[in-house]
Amino acid sequence: MVFNGPDVSRKSLAFGRQGGPTKAHPFLPRTLQTQNFLRWLRRTHAWLGMAGAAAGVVIGISGITLNHRATLSGRLPTSISTYQVEVSQIGFTQQSEFERFVQEKLDIKGPATEPRGAAVRPAVVEIGDRLLDQPRHFGAYYASAGEVFSINYINGNAYIDVEHTERGLLSTWNRLHLASASGFGWILIVDAFSGAMVVLSITGILLWSRLTGPRLLAVSLASFVLFGSFYYANLL
Amino acid sequence: MIQKARKRPPKAHPFLPHALQSPIFLTWLRRSHGWLGAWGAVAGILFGLTTIMMVHGEVFRTAENVQSIIQLPVVGAGIGSVDEMGAFVKSELGLETLWRRPRNQQGPTGSTVGMGMGTAIAGGESVKRPVYITQFTSPSTTLDVRYVSGNEYIEITRTERGFLEIINRLHRGNGAQLGWILLGDVFSGVLVVLAITGVLLWSKMDGPRLFAIGLGSAGFLAVLYFGLAGA
Numbered sequence: 001m002v003f004n005g006p007d008v009s010r011k012s013l014a015f016g017r018q019g020g021p022t023k024a025h026p027f028l029p030r031t032l033q034t035q036n037f038l039r040w041l042r043r044t045h046a047w048l049g050m051a052g053a054a055a056g057v058v059i060g061i062s063g064i065t066l067n068h069r070a071t072l073s074g075r076l077p078t079s080i081s082t083y084q085v086e087v088s089q090i091g092f093t094q095q096s097e098f099e100r101f102v103q104e105k106l107d108i109k110g111p112a113t114e115p116r117g118a119a120v121r122p123a124v125v126e127i128g129d130r131l132l133d134q135p136r137h138f139g140a141y142y143a144s145a146g147e148v149f150s151i152n153y154i155n156g157n158a159y160i161d162v163e164h165t166e167r168g169l170l171s172t173w174n175r176l177h178l179a180s181a182s183g184f185g186w187i188l189i190v191d192a193f194s195g196a197m198v199v200l201s202i203t204g205i206l207l208w209s210r211l212t213g214p215r216l217l218a219v220s221l222a223s224f225v226l227f228g229s230f231y232y233a234n235l236l
Numbered sequence: 237m238i239q240k241a242r243k244r245p246p247k248a249h250p251f252l253p254h255a256l257q258s259p260i261f262l263t264w265l266r267r268s269h270g271w272l273g274a275w276g277a278v279a280g281i282l283f284g285l286t287t288i289m290m291v292h293g294e295v296f297r298t299a300e301n302v303q304s305i306i307q308l309p310v311v312g313a314g315i316g317s318v319d320e321m322g323a324f325v326k327s328e329l330g331l332e333t334l335w336r337r338p339r340n341q342q343g344p345t346g347s348t349v350g351m352g353m354g355t356a357i358a359g360g361e362s363v364k365r366p367v368y369i370t371q372f373t374s375p376s377t378t379l380d381v382r383y384v385s386g387n388e389y390i391e392i393t394r395t396e397r398g399f400l401e402i403i404n405r406l407h408r409g410n411g412a413q414l415g416w417i418l419l420g421d422v423f424s425g426v427l428v429v430l431a432i433t434g435v436l437l438w439s440k441m442d443g444p445r446l447f448a449i450g451l452g453s454a455g456f457l458a459v460l461y462f463g464l465a466g467a
Contacts, residue, residue: 039441046442047451049434054456056431063424067409067417145462176462179291186462187291194287201280204273211263212270221271225278225419232416233402235332236374 026215028206038207045203048196055193062177065170076171084159091136091155098138102151102160112140115150144183145175250445252436262437269433272426279423286407289400299398307389315390318346321368321383325390331372331379333413338371338380346370346381373411376402 025033028041065072085105092098099112118139125132135155142149148165167175179190208218249257252265289296308328315321322335322345334345341347349367365385372379380393397405405411409420438448 043442046434046438047448049431050438050448051451051455053431053435053452054459056427058459060424060427060431063427064421067412067420067424069409176459183462185458189458189462190291191288194284194291197280197284197287201273201277201284204280205277208270208274212267212274218271218274221275222277224275225282225423228416228419229278229282229403229406232413232419233375233406234377235413236372236377236379 024211025207025209027208027218032206041203041207045200045207048200048203052193052196052200055189058173059177059193062170062173066174066177076174077168078165078171080163080165082161082163084161086159087153087157092138092153095138098153099140102140105160106149106151106162108142108149110142110144112142115139115141115143145180145186146172248441249437249439250448251438256436265433265437269430269437272430272433276423276426276430279419282403283407283423286404290404290407296400298401298404301398301401302396304394304396306392306394308392309389310383310387315368315383315385318343318348318368318370321381321390322346322370325372325379325381325392329379333372333374335370335372335381338369341369374413375405375411378411 023030023033025038028038065076085102087101092101102108121134121137123134125134138153138155140149140151142151146167148163150163150165151160153160176186179187205222208215212218247254247257249262252262289298308325310324313324315324318335325331326335337343337346347369349369368381368383368385370381372381376397378395380395381390382393383390406416409417412420435452442448
C-alpha cells in the first residue's frame with residue numbers, strides 16, 4: 001500500500017498559501033461565512049421561496065404565453081356574452097344610484113373602475129341644422145383578472161346593456177401577470193413577489209455550494225443572461 | 237418513555253414524497269435547483285426590479301424618449317414594396333435585425349397605405365401614392381421607416397430610450413429578437429421548476445413544517461382569490 005500522506009500535506013500547503021481553506025460557498029464573502037449568517041441566508045431563501053412558490057408557477061407559465069402574445073395569448077379562450085336588464089324606473093339621477101341598482105341586479109360586489117380609453121360623449125351634438133341634447137349616459141365597469149362587466153345605460157332607455165367577458169384560466173393568469181384590473185391586494189403581492197425574487201436571486205447565489213458543481217460553470221451560466229440582456233437590449 | 241406510534245421516521249424534507257427521498261434524487265433535486273437558479277439569478281433581479289417599476293409607473297417615471305428624424309436618399313433604387321424598402325434600409329444603415337410590422341399596422345412585415353383614388357382639393361386633383369411603412373426595433377432603439385413611393389428620400393424616425401425604459405422593454409419582450417424570446421421562455425420555465433424543486437427541497441432545518449404549509453398555501457390562496465374573485 002502506498003502511503004500518500006506527503007501529497008495531501010502539500011496540497012493543503014498550497015491552499016494555505018492562497019489564504020484559508022477552500023470555501024464550501026464560493027460566492028459568499030469569507031467574512032460572512034459564519035454558521036449564523038449561513039443559517040439566516042438559508043432561512044430567508046427558504047421562507048421567501050415558500051411564500052412565492054405558487055405565484056412563481058403562475059407567473060412563469062403566463063410568462064411564456066405573454067412572450068408569444070401574437071401567436072398564443074391573443075387566441076386564448078374568452079367568452080363575451082351580451083344581455084340586457086330591464087329598468088323599472090324612469091332613468092337615474094346619480095351615478096351612485098345607477099351603480100347600486102346594477103350591483104344588486106347582477107349580484108356584483110366591489111367598486112366600479114374606469115375603463116381605459118373610453119370614448120368622449122358630447123353633451124350636445126349638431127345633426128343637420130339642429131342641435132340635439134344628448135341624454136345622460138351611465139356607465140359602470142367592473143373588472144377582475146378573470147371577468148369583466150361593462151355596463152351601459154342611456155337615461156330614457158328601457159334596458160341596461162351588459163357585456164360580460166369571462167376569461168379562461170391561462171388568460172386570467174396573463175391578467176394577473178400584468179397586474180391589470182386585479183386589485184390593490186394583488187399589486188401588493190406582485191410587489192412582494194418581485195422583491196422576493198430579487199432577494200432569492202441574491203441569497204441563492206450566496207448560498208450556492210460546491211456540492212452543486214464547479215464554480216466556474218456557475219459563473220458562466222449566471223453571466224449568460226447578463227450578457228444576453230446587454231446584447232439584445234442594444235441590438236440596433 | 238412513551239413513543240408516538242409512527243409508521244415511518246419523521247422526514248427531513250417534509251414536502252418530498254417518501255418514495256422519492258433517496259440520496260440520489262435529493263442530489264439531483266439540489267443540483268437542478270442550484271444550476272437553474274444560478275442561470276436565472278440575473279434574470280430574477282432584472283425581472284423583479286422592472287416589475288416594481290412598471291406596476292408603479294407613476295413613481296418610477298422613465299426618461300423621455302429622444303426622437304430624431306433623418307432622410308435617407310433613395311438614389312435611383314427602385315422601391316416598389318415594403319420588403320424592398322426594408323432590405324434597402326437594412327443594407328444602407330448596416331442593421332443587424334430584420335424589418336417587421338409596427339404594432340398599429342397590418343401586413344406581415346409592414347404595410348402599404350394610401351392606394352386608391354385621390355380627392356378633389358382647392359388646387360386641383362390630389363393623388364394617392366402608395367406609402368410604405370415598416371419598423372426596425374430593439375429594446376433600446378426603434379427606427380420607424382416611411383416612404384412615399386416616387387419620393388427622393390425615405391424618412392426614418394429614430395427613437396432612443398433611456399436605461400430604465402430599455403430594461404422594462406426587455407421584461408415585456410418589446411422589440412425582442414428570437415434569442416431573447418427564447419431566453420424569456422426558458423426563464424419562465426425555470427421559474428416554475430425552481431418553485432417546485434424549492435418546495436420539495438424544503439427541509440426541517442428551515443423551520444416548522446406547519447408554518448411552511450401555512451405560508452405556501454397563503455400564497456396559493458392569494459393567487460386563487462385574485463384569479464377567480466368575481467368582479
